[in-house]
Amino acid sequence: xxxxxxxxxxxxxxxxxxxxxxxxxxxxxxxxxxxxxxxxxxxxxxxxxxxxxxxxxxxxxxxxxxxxxxxxxxxxxxxxxxxxxxxxxxxxxxxxxxxxxxxxxxxxxxxxxxxxxxxxxxxxxxxxxxxxxxx
Amino acid sequence: xxxxxxxxxxxxxxxxxxxxxxxxxxxxxxxxxxxxxxxxxxxxxxxxxxxxxxxxxxxxxxxxxxxxxxxxxxxxxxxxxxxxxxxxxxxxxxxxxxxxxxxxxxxxxxxxxxxxxxxxxxxxxxxxxxxxxxx
DNA sequence: AACAGTGTATTAAGAGTATAATACACTAAT
DNA sequence: ATTAGTGTATTATACTCTTAATACACTGTT
Numbered sequence: 382x383x384x385x386x387x388x389x390x391x392x393x394x395x396x397x398x399x400x401x402x403x404x405x406x407x408x409x410x411x412x413x414x415x416x417x418x419x420x421x422x423x424x425x426x427x428x429x430x431x432x433x434x435x436x437x438x439x440x441x442x443x444x445x446x447x448x449x450x451x452x453x454x455x456x457x458x459x460x461x462x463x464x465x466x467x468x469x470x471x472x473x474x475x476x477x478x479x480x481x482x483x484x485x486x487x488x489x490x491x492x493x494x495x496x497x498x499x500x501x502x503x504x505x506x507x508x509x510x511x512x513x514x515x516x
Numbered sequence: 517x518x519x520x521x522x523x524x525x526x527x528x529x530x531x532x533x534x535x536x537x538x539x540x541x542x543x544x545x546x547x548x549x550x551x552x553x554x555x556x557x558x559x560x561x562x563x564x565x566x567x568x569x570x571x572x573x574x575x576x577x578x579x580x581x582x583x584x585x586x587x588x589x590x591x592x593x594x595x596x597x598x599x600x601x602x603x604x605x606x607x608x609x610x611x612x613x614x615x616x617x618x619x620x621x622x623x624x625x626x627x628x629x630x631x632x633x634x635x636x637x638x639x640x641x642x643x644x645x646x647x648x649x650x651x
Numbered sequence: 652a653a654c655a656g657t658g659t660a661t662t663a664a665g666a667g668t669a670t671a672a673t674a675c676a677c678t679a680a681t
Numbered sequence: 682a683t684t685a686g687t688g689t690a691t692t693a694t695a696c697t698c699t700t701a702a703t704a705c706a707c708t709g710t711t
Binding site: 652653654655656657658659660661662663664665666667668669670671672673674675676677678679680681 | 701
Binding site: 437460 | 686687688689690
């Protein structure tokens with residue numbers, strides 16, 4: 382096994398946040414902070430499941446989310462690996478700034494969080510209003 | 517009853533979108549387009565429930581969402597009324613423009629919709645990471 | 652007080668989601 | 682072909698959310 386320093390994942394089962402989301406977030410954070418680097422292999426689903434006392438499928442679901450979010454790829458029979466990311470810390474800051482501006486404006490106008498989220502979703506899906514489950 | 521022109525609500529029960537959300541959205545749209553004006557009374561929950569063939573509680577839930585979103589108020593025993601809104605069409609356009617910029621940047625960086633939504637939520641809640649159910 | 656109008660609370664059934672248990676399928680090395 | 686490693690599919694259960702059925706509470710008029 383590669384000695385990647387330490388990828389520590391802490392799960393709070395009673396937080397209301399799904400476990401697989403917590404796993405995905407922790408890995409995203411690890412990638413963002415350099416604990417996990419491009420091309421590096423993620424722990425096997427069984428290993429991580431054992432470590433955080435959950436089911437391998439739950440870990441697999443977290444990995445699937447990472448893949449969906451474009452942060453990882455799977456090589457069947459081999460493992461799951463971190464993908465090269467386009468986001469630089471600088472670019473993330475830029476994004477944060479836009480978000481900050483948007484939220485400030487929304488609050489000023491009394492537009493709700495739900496509505497902002499809805500606007501985002503519509504814009505990201507190209508202005509589509511329907512969504513038959515998930516796409 | 518006041519003759520408000522026509523507030524038409526069309527529900528698609530098989531769209532996957534909760535009925536109460538569809539109702540709230542339709543009313544928001546009606547407010548935005550001037551079909552419903554400031555101070556005007558919304559249809560009684562039973563009336564609207566009958567019209568769209570649903571349960572009064574479902575309509576009530578939609579109204580509660582409007583209240584939460586700052587678009588309506590309830591006077592107990594009297595009815596639910598449209599609140600004066602701060603959003604002008606001009607301001608909404610401004611908001612849309614920011615959203616558009618944000619989405620464009622996000623796509624360029626390969627940041628997922630979920631992550632953008634998460635950033636928005638964190639920003640709107642003042643950078644809080646916990647959320648014990650709903651607040 | 653009675654009534655007709657309004658929204659609200661309580662409870663239950665149905666659908667959807669998260670998690671787990673288990674079995675399956677792919678890959679590389681032996 | 683076997684084995685040990687990997688992710689994946691299937692199925693079941695617990696939980697949450699949406700909707701509904703019903704009863705309750707507030708307000709103004711009579």
